[in-house]
Amino acid sequence: MSDQPLLSARDVSVTFDIRRSGSWPWTPSLKLHAVNSVSFDIAPGECLGVVGESGSGKSTLARAIVGTVPTSAGQILFDGEDLAAMSADQRRRHRRDVQMVFQDPLAALNPRMTVGEIIAEPLVTHEPRTPRAEVKKRVAEIMERVGLLPNLINRYPHEFSGGQCQRIGIARALILRPRLLICDEPVSALDVSVQAQVVNLLMELQRDMGLAMIFIAHDLSVVKHISDRIVVMYLGTIMERAEADVLTTRPEHPYTQALISSVPIPDPALERARPRLVIEGELPSPLNPPSGCVFRTRCPKAQNSCAQAKPETIDLGNGHGVACPFHKAEDVLAAAG
Template identity: 65%
Template sequence: MSSLLSVRDLRVTFPITRAGDMPWTAPRQLRAVNGIDFDLEAGKTLGVVGESGCGKSTLARGLIQMVPASGQVVWRGETDLLSLSRRQMKRYRSEIQMVFQDPLASLNPRMTLGQIIAEPLKTHRSDLSSEERRRRVAAMMERVGLLPQMINRYPHEFSGGQCQRIGIARALVMEPKLLICDEPVSALDVSIQAQVVDLLKDLQRDLGLAMIFIAHDLSVVKHISEEVMVLYLGRVMEKAPKSALFADPQHPYTQALMSAVPIPDPVAERAKKVIALDGDLPSPMAPPSGCVFRTRCPRAQSECAQTVPQPGTDAHRTACLFPGPTKQSELGHEM
């Protein structure tokens, strides 16, 4: 059986014109997403992690043609979404929905909750009567834990967690096959995060949703995903089933990310050694030659500047010339 979504060599490149450039000078290229491959089965979750600016959100937007992307995004083994025109794409937009990072900003302040949740229905199912539409909206509201009498309220009357439930209800009212969650819990309190993540898990189980779950918080990703992909500067560093990745991370970047997760035990936390990464993310306009991570990698050799490591196609794939568990020498100072 072919996968629900099969992505091959996805690239998103933005032309950057600087102020003062003449109209005929070729713009510089910002490679936000640089050749990403993955497959996603129906009902499964792919977690995508990486630090700010690594291309997580751009990847999500590239998949649904919100930004111009190249490569292949094969939906249900038959249609390449990137080859579709805007008009042809519309049909698929009801099957792939998105939940956004900022719960309040993703809701139109001048629309009531009922109007917001009904918008996908109005767009894709104009055949439904307003009665039927209202019924579906009410059912969906109940499903995500919103009281039906709130239907005429406006977004500013709700808390962040409730707003994110509204966002989820809007995304699910069309009964999509794939839900792209772009850091859906980053803007919420930790206690609310757990509620929203649990809600997403419940909904996934009940509706057979596939999810692409973007986050910069490894513990959230660990909780929800079957498979995890680590991005750095628009490239895949490591991709593996969740248990394998968390038990035995191979890439030094993944190891550095994991060592930064706090342990909820003061003694263990104090004794913990972290891999401190020096410097900032390099500019995606001028990425380092060879391995993009080499400028901050504790393991970098001269070879890393020449060869671009390929992640390969294994279930647990690592884009590193020297993969392996963390060595004692790489651990930095105690926190």
């Protein structure tokens, strides 16, 4: 890892104004805190996994980094430059360096455009003077690279399977050779055998092209497979961060422990024998998050003091941080077992 992070998020918050339907124009809108003071760094060539259940703000965080959703507080520094302070020209350059792969492979492709046009769009947008033959050559190259036959260039998205559509999405994201690729649940809409193919393709491309990657998923086993480091989010807040194998083998935060114990083990005997920590209840509404620690309403270790203040992130060394002051309290996994 080099000293200068490629991307670093400093206390990034994203808040949406929600207007109640039918309200007067002058009634104040409700604030939805989708992402709350999130900080992390990504080094060039590194893969950061982001996990959390639905509604934990993972996708919003991705959109804030790409710049399709404005941040309400904090800074996102790309190459040391603040995204919010960029001129239109710099922003365009940033858009070339940061590309995104979307969750729903078919919805992310314009049904009226051919695959060739879709993949070429970033190239045509950022290098409008590229001759047509050159565009076609580069589209064919990248299609081959992601495992699509280049002679399918004139086909339309609806003629492809989900896995192929996701490959098209990846080809579009990579044609400009970006430095950071953000994958927003790229495999959750695919079936398991295709998931593996796409994840392996992404890992291969990441290695070959030296990409930094943010890989978002709610499936911890997929994230563990691909990531160097993992960040666990809950209700817009980071609960724990650590190296991938540390996080999966020695989780400290009660939420991470619950997540990990929910990953099934493909061996019925082991699966039945292991202690399970099941957290109950629903994710609280981000319109009205709990005071103090956002996880306290479902936390097995919750104490009275958890409601008082937002817990500080405790540094356990080697990049392992946990936002729970009671993580050393008796092990809930053991207690549950």
